[in-house]
Amino acid sequence: MLSYQHAWHAGNFADVHKHLAQFALIERLMQKNSALSLIDTHAGRGHYPLEAVETARLGEYREGVLPVWQARDRHTGLLERWCEALGSLQDDPGTLARYPGSPWWFARAMRANDRLTLYELHPGEHRHLEDAALDTPHVRRLKRDGLEGLVHQLPVRTPRLCVLIDPSYEVKDDYEAVASTLDQVVRQMRHAVVLIWYPLLGDGRHQRLLDTIKRHEIAKVWRSELTRHDPAGERGLYGSGLLILNPPWQLDTQLDDAFTELATLYGDQARHTSDWWMPERP
Structure with a gap:
């Protein structure tokens, strides 16, 4: 299914949750010198003009990145550095006019020995990957199913691998497909670092992803969920979920602090919860 375009939702609270973790x-x-392969399975665009028709129509960024940006002078630590990076994309550093997609967050940090592969199957979205910010010899843009492409690349040639997996989940089978792909990554590169995003919807579909990972007995996974509203009676997106396989030491503590601050910015109903998710053996 190729109907989904992320521009409608760019900069919403789920993007902030995901991209802050990615950053x-x-x-x-990047604190280690060894080369790193970066793979983005559902790349979308390099950046999104916030006043473009698609993004401005729903304006979800106004309740996502905008309050974080407006409070940037009060942030410290991780959130402060994230906002500084966000400001570097703007023509006027004091005005939030563009929101970066995951390819930009990867590309901005790359070194000469790193490699980035961007998969995007949607023809319209793929065209936007020609963005000048991504125009380096070390970035590959492939119009191909990202989950299949990731598995095809394994094992990568560099000593280390970091993957972002964040499909739209419009296809119900995506939940099982993501879990199956994670299992194949673990089997071929057990030290790979994988960040998976999933939506929290009122119908609880995300549980299929978690249950399938449990069946595969995949351990060393940290889970984070940021909710904006009480799920009761919610038909749409009420929260954002992340799974991180093999996170670096103390990254969970660092993200806990930042996400708790996010929840405070997002109002009284917002909550962040996290745990080390170790599937139980039967």
Whole structure:
């Protein structure tokens, strides 16, 4: 299914949750000198103009990235550095006019020995990957199913691997497909670092992802869920979920602090919860 385009939702609270984790993860991984392969299975665009028709129509960024940006002078630590990076994308550093997609967050941190592969199957979205910010010899853009492409690349040639998996989940089978792909990554590169995003919807579909990972007995996974509203009676997205396989030491503590601050910014109903998710053996 190729109907989904992320521009409608760019900069919403789920993007902030996901990209803050991506930023922190890459920041930590870049502290080691060894080469890193970065793979984005559902890349979308390099960046999104917030006043573009698609993004401005729903304006979800106004309750996502905008309050974080407006409070940037009060942030410290991870959130402060994230906002500084966000400001570097703006033509006017004091005005939030563009929101970066996951390819930009990866590309900005790359070194000469790193490699980035961007998968995007949607023809319209794939065209936007020609963005100048991504125009380096070390970035590959492939119009191909990202989960299949990831498995095809395994094992990668560099010593380390970091993957972002964040499909739209419009296809119900995506939940099982993501879990199966994670299992194949673990089997071929057990030290790989994988960040998986999933939506929290009123129908609880995300449980299929978690249950399938449990059946595969995949351990060393940290889970984070940021909810904006009480799920009772919610038909749409009420929260955002992340799974991180093999997170660097103390990254969970760092993200807990940042996400708790996010929840405070998002109002009284917002909550962040996390745990080390170790599937139980039968």
